[in-house]
Amino acid sequence: MKILTGNDLASGDVVWWTGESWSRHVEDSVDVNEHGEAIARAEEGARRVNVPYVIEAQATPEGPRPAHIKDRIRALGPTIRPDLTLKPADPDAGNWVI
Amino acid sequence: MYQYDTYDQSAVDARVEEFRDQVARRLSGALSEDQFKPLRLMNGLYLQLHAYMLRVAVPYGTLSGQQMHMLAHIARKYDRGYGHFTTRQNIQYNWIKLDEAPDILAELATVEMHAIQTSGNCIRNISSDQYAGAAADEVADPRPWAELLRQWSSFHPEFSYLPRKFKICVIASAEDRAAMRLHDIGIELVKRDGVLGGRIFAGGGMGRTPMIAPEIKDFVAADDLLSYLEAALRVYNRHGRRDNIYKARIKILIHEIGAKEYKRQVEEEFAHVKTLGIDPPLAEFDRIAAFFAPPAWEQGLSDDLDLSDPDFRLWVDQNVIAHQTPGYAIANISLKPIGGIPGDASADQIDLMADLATRYSFDELRVTHAQNIVLPHVKKADLYTIWQALDEAGLATANLDLISDIIACPGLDYCSLANARSIPLAQKIGQRFADPERQRDLGELKLKISGCINACGHHHAGHIGILGVDRKGTENYQLLFGGSGAEDVSLAKIIGPGFSEDGVVDAIEKATDVYKALRTDGERFVDTYRRVGMDPFKEAIYG
Numbered sequence: 001m002k003i004l005t006g007n008d009l010a011s012g013d014v015v016w017w018t019g020e021s022w023s024r025h026v027e028d029s030v031d032v033n034e035h036g037e038a039i040a041r042a043e044e045g046a047r048r049v050n051v052p053y054v055i056e057a058q059a060t061p062e063g064p065r066p067a068h069i070k071d072r073i074r075a076l077g078p079t080i081r082p083d084l085t086l087k088p089a090d091p092d093a094g095n096w097v098i
Numbered sequence: 099m100y101q102y103d104t105y106d107q108s109a110v111d112a113r114v115e116e117f118r119d120q121v122a123r124r125l126s127g128a129l130s131e132d133q134f135k136p137l138r139l140m141n142g143l144y145l146q147l148h149a150y151m152l153r154v155a156v157p158y159g160t161l162s163g164q165q166m167h168m169l170a171h172i173a174r175k176y177d178r179g180y181g182h183f184t185t186r187q188n189i190q191y192n193w194i195k196l197d198e199a200p201d202i203l204a205e206l207a208t209v210e211m212h213a214i215q216t217s218g219n220c221i222r223n224i225s226s227d228q229y230a231g232a233a234a235d236e237v238a239d240p241r242p243w244a245e246l247l248r249q250w251s252s253f254h255p256e257f258s259y260l261p262r263k264f265k266i267c268v269i270a271s272a273e274d275r276a277a278m279r280l281h282d283i284g285i286e287l288v289k290r291d292g293v294l295g296g297r298i299f300a301g302g303g304m305g306r307t308p309m310i311a312p313e314i315k316d317f318v319a320a321d322d323l324l325s326y327l328e329a330a331l332r333v334y335n336r337h338g339r340r341d342n343i344y345k346a347r348i349k350i351l352i353h354e355i356g357a358k359e360y361k362r363q364v365e366e367e368f369a370h371v372k373t374l375g376i377d378p379p380l381a382e383f384d385r386i387a388a389f390f391a392p393p394a395w396e397q398g399l400s401d402d403l404d405l406s407d408p409d410f411r412l413w414v415d416q417n418v419i420a421h422q423t424p425g426y427a428i429a430n431i432s433l434k435p436i437g438g439i440p441g442d443a444s445a446d447q448i449d450l451m452a453d454l455a456t457r458y459s460f461d462e463l464r465v466t467h468a469q470n471i472v473l474p475h476v477k478k479a480d481l482y483t484i485w486q487a488l489d490e491a492g493l494a495t496a497n498l499d500l501i502s503d504i505i506a507c508p509g510l511d512y513c514s515l516a517n518a519r520s521i522p523l524a525q526k527i528g529q530r531f532a533d534p535e536r537q538r539d540l541g542e543l544k545l546k547i548s549g550c551i552n553a554c555g556h557h558h559a560g561h562i563g564i565l566g567v568d569r570k571g572t573e574n575y576q577l578l579f580g581g582s583g584a585e586d587v588s589l590a591k592i593i594g595p596g597f598s599e600d601g602v603v604d605a606i607e608k609a610t611d612v613y614k615a616l617r618t619d620g621e622r623f624v625d626t627y628r629r630v631g632m633d634p635f636k637e638a639i640y641g
């Protein structure tokens with residue numbers, strides 16, 4: 001599947017396209033098929049996102065998992081500071097990245 | 099330390115307000131990202147993996163206690179409670195919000211700091227010896243010269259859009275503690291017949307095409323230094339490759355036309371520049387130099403130290419360096435605790451270091467290119483008290499220049515250009531060699547890790563260097579041996595096929611075993627490697 005990601009313009013937070021809006025959580029992502037570029041252009045034009053781009057991901061029971069480690073680290077947070085990730089209470093969250 | 103005059107202050111204040119307006123226009127949509135990006139980069143604001151990242155300049159790595167407190171305040175108020183000290187002697191914050199960036203710059207301006215020229219194709223922060231003004235072996239204090247270059251290069255209209263970024267380093271001793279010859283221009287201040295001047299090296303650098311800067315002038319009298327640099331930059335600005343970003347650095351130009359031809363052109367340009375009268379009058383240099391006058395040393399201090407506490411003794415042996423003044427010492431604060439993140443410090447730790455500087459080091463701190471902090475002028479009699487305070491805050495790791503004093507760039511945990519993570523690898527290596535005795539037995543061993551070919555972690559200059567690469571979507575690490583950024587400068591060579599994260603730690607351990615088996619008295623790892631060559635190491639690692 002293809003999912004769309006970018007950064008929130010003001011906060012810089014990593015965000016994911018849910019089909020209607022942007023979420024901080026990658027598991028909310030939807031498959032944008034071939035519409036990614038068009039959505040990206042429209043959303044960036046409306047300043048709801050900054051530098052959006054389409055990435056490959058695998059569908060898993062827990063939700064989409066980006067194909068490349070770089071995007072998995074973007075999705076979770078720095079692997080060396082679990083306290084600063086989106087899942088600070090989950091000791092196994094880092095395994096999802098690797 | 100240098101203090102802004104009204105011109106400096108108004109220039110920095112005006113820049114803050116200009117950026118505030120630019121940010122407002124970006125947030126309102128008046129500027130697109132394409133239009134805004136070069137403007138934010140000119141103010142040190144990047145968009146990284148998780149958020150905006152702000153790189154704040156620490157001119158030639160020198161800070162006052164008040165400035166250091168401000169860095170802690172920014173970490174606490176605008177970031178997530180910490181900062182990352184970099185190999186460019188700067189600090190980076192990883193979690194900055196765009197709408198707060200102008201306020202951060204305004205706060206920095208109140209303590210004479212900024213983020214100007216920490217990005218972009220301009221002359222970047224001037225780097226220098228972290229022991230400047232304290233080192234026993236310097237011929238002069240390099241900081242007044244670094245400050246002069248800072249003033250000359252700030253907002254220099256002709257050099258704001260160079261073919262590529264430009265890094266200048268000034269040192270003043272034969273021992274090179276600042277990787278001087280791996281800069282676009284390196285200056286070693288020397289004295290000839292009692293006259294101060296500079297040996298000039300040009301065209302060094304790391305990145306994808308590492309090169310050691312050749313000497314292009316064996317002596318430029320101090321009075322001519324700015325004119326000479328102006329000429330050197332002009333020749334680069336004129337002929338540097340703007341058509342290919344990978345060939346745009348001065349090192350490529352000098353490599354392509356040859357150091358001799360480059361030097362000839364610089365000399366020709368210098369003859370012209372010298373007629374323009376850009377070198378400052380002596381009175382202006384003296385005004386700057388006065389800010390760096392030595393502090394009021396106490397006379398008659400004892401050099402004796404009570405080393406009965408073994409942990410303190412270890413720290414003194416490893417992290418404390420001789421000072422030029424009797425009774426004083428240079429104390430290095432390692433930001434490399436075993437298992438920690440190289441170069442990171444929490445806001446509380448930054449505040450503590452600031453307090454110690456104010457109380458015990460004439461209010462001065464230095465940031466080193468090895469991502470550590472220095473208290474440059476402490477009384478030996480105060481060392482134990484300082485060490486106790488550092489120890490309590492997790493800042494007393496006694497590992498300066500040992501295998502766990504690792505330079506590591508942010509890598510894939512933070513950097514959008516990265517291929518692989520650097521920090522977890524640094525942590526694993528630190529843990530493998532955690533035993534202080536084992537590290538000390540291995541002696542000086544400079545290990546440097548970069549998460550990609552851009553080489554922010556100086557892997558080319560490591561006795562052991564590690565380069566993260568992307569191998570079909572998985573992290574892989576190339577191992578290099580034999581580099582040095584010091585006066586014995588050399589470029590490390592790749593030893594063979596790459597490794598997984600655990601594989602590289604094992605390979606390093608095997609290499610240290612080979613070193614221990616083959617070393618002769620007094621030989622460091624890199625000396626043994628240079629003497630015996632790569633084969634015994636390769637055999638042990640791949641055999």
Ligand code: SF4
Pocket residue numbers: 507508509510513514515516517548549550551552553554555
């Ligand atoms: S070396 Fe590469 S990965 Fe490391 S900080 Fe520089 S650009 Fe990023």
